[in-house]
Amino acid sequence: MAKILVVDDEQVLVKGIKFNLEHEGYQVEVGYDGEQAVELAREGGFDLILLDLMMPKIDGLQACMRIREFSNVPVIMLTAKGEDTDKIMGFECGADDYITKPFNLLELKARVRALLRRSGAAEHMRSDGVLAAGHIRLDPSGRAAWRDGVPVELTAKEFDLMELLLRNPGRVYSRENLLNVVWGYEYIGDYRTVDVHVRRLREKLELDPANPEYIRTKWGVGYYLAKV
Known part of the structure; x- marks a missing residue:
């Protein structure tokens, strides 16, 4: 099953997301600031990263840009902000998806499944030609x-x-x-x-x-x- 990294400075939220994703059968690791996100991502092996926008040390945008320097792992940005400019900035920095807090955990799990499916992490290799x-x-x-x-x-x-x-x-x-x-x-x-x-x-x-x-x-x- 896919391995997911969850990084957010709200420890209660992280605990809830981790519990729900593990219940779905995913392997989950967690972090609580932007620097941890980059360090853990660099250690590798993740199929998807859930990354909060507003975090200590470095924010989610900076963390995402640093991760993109060495990894193409799909990233979903988590944030309390809902402005269009924030979404565009997230995509500019390399995020693949964006979900605004507070969110329904069922929606989050659905987006995780969809992104893993599209990235090829949750399906068998296809035999399509180039x-x-x-x-x-x-x-x-x-x-x-x-x-x-x-x-x-x-x-x-x-x-x-x-x-x-x-x-x-x-x-x-x-x-x-x-x-x-x-x-x-x-x-x-x-x-x-x-x-x-x-x-x-x-x-x-x-x-x-x-x-x-x-x-x-x-x-x-x-x-x-x-x-x-």
């Missing part, structure tokens, strides 16, 4: 990506979004469609979440992110992968 578009290659079974033969590290949501586009070249997806399909639940009106992930994909996979050759915008509609 997907390609020009100089971009994506291996769904190994959750690996390359640009001109050079490995590119994608977060879980970035990978899912790119896989969807590669499997459906030429099909235009609205931001609402992408939120529903890739994220698996609705971010009501929070379409900038999609914009942030598309921009990061272009930066990682396009030769010229300012003039993307493959990940195109259909103005006023959404995004699509150009047929090649």
